[in-house]
Amino acid sequence: MGVYWECQRCTACCRWPGEVKVSEAEIRAMAGYLGVEESHFIERYTRLRQDRRGLALTEQADGACVFLQGTDCLVQPVKPQQCRDFPNRWRADESLMRLCRAKPVWVPDEAGETSSAEGPAQPLSLKAP
Numbered sequence: 323m324g325v326y327w328e329c330q331r332c333t334a335c336c337r338w339p340g341e342v343k344v345s346e347a348e349i350r351a352m353a354g355y356l357g358v359e360e361s362h363f364i365e366r367y368t369r370l371r372q373d374r375r376g377l378a379l380t381e382q383a384d385g386a387c388v389f390l391q392g393t394d395c396l397v398q399p400v401k402p403q404q405c406r407d408f409p410n411r412w413r414a415d416e417s418l419m420r421l422c423r424a425k426p427v428w429v430p431d432e433a434g435e436t437s438s439a440e441g442p443a444q445p446l447s448l449k450a451p
Contacts, residue, residue, distance in 0.1 A: 344402050
């Protein structure tokens with residue numbers, strides 16, 4: 323049996339240091355959603371990635387994602403794949419992962435058996451395979 327982590331939209335991941343890489347398609351989708359030209363979106367909301375291999379979203383002065391407003395993502399319906407994949411496909415430092423409030427949802431194994439979590443959810447811990 324496996325576990326799927328269900329995001330509770332606590333926005334802790336939106337405040338972590340790092341880069342949110344964006345593709346051309348993601349830029350197009352977010353620009354369209356916000357009703358701005360792609361060139362304006364790129365100038366205002368992106369920067370060159372540290373590895374110089376593309377663009378990443380900019381951050382607010384406190385390090386939070388440029389699109390985080392309070393506890394809401396301003397581009398939630400079209401947010402980048404990197405954001406959509408959190409927390410299930412991320413490998414993050416364990417001290418940061420303790421801030422995540424994702425809840426475990428038990429996934430049936432091949433035999434169709436499930437079990438429930440006992441007690442409160444444990445802090446999320448993702449490790450390299």
